[in-house]
Amino acid sequence: VVIGTKDASYYKHVPPARMWISKSLRKLSKMCLNIPVTDTQCGLKGVSSKGKAIFLATTINRYLADLEFVYKSYQHQSSIKIVTQEIKLKDNIVFRKMDYKILLSEGFNFLKIIFKNKTK
Numbered sequence: 087v088v089i090g091t092k093d094a095s096y097y098k099h100v101p102p103a104r105m106w107i108s109k110s111l112r113k114l115s116k117m118c119l120n121i122p123v124t125d126t127q128c129g130l131k132g133v134s135s136k137g138k139a140i141f142l143a144t145t146i147n148r149y150l151a152d153l154e155f156v157y158k159s160y161q162h163q164s165s166i167k168i169v170t171q172e173i174k175l176k177d178n179i180v181f182r183k184m185d186y187k188i189l190l191s192e193g194f195n196f197l198k199i200i201f202k203n204k205t206k
Contacts (some may be wrong), residue, residue, distance in 0.1 A: 090128035091170045091173075103183075103184065122160070123156055123168075126152045127153070134166070
């Protein structure tokens with residue numbers, strides 16, 4: 087599994103609210119899920135057939151599917167190799183505002199991932 091991670095210049099190009107959301111999710115992921123890669127939302131992933139099977143076992147069907155996939159990948163790290171690849175943000179990317187309804191929905195999805203973690 088190859089996990090894309092945003093390079094250091096990423097936060098220079100994003101709106102403050104998106105930066106806060108991204109950094110908060112990274113901190114929460116580290117604290118609650120104890121995974122070494124906290125930048126799960128880059129969106130760029132590369133997978134082998136084993137990685138594909140892990141991805142297909144995810145249950146979140148929105149933005150945090152990436153987080154769930156990375157978390158599940160680390161649960162299987164004894165049978166797969168996980169590496170990161172730094173990704174640079176393309177020029178002229180325009181970010182749309184994050185709707186509070188999406189943030190609320192994804193907050194519940196985060197809790198689902200945490201509770202799945204606690205019950206295993």
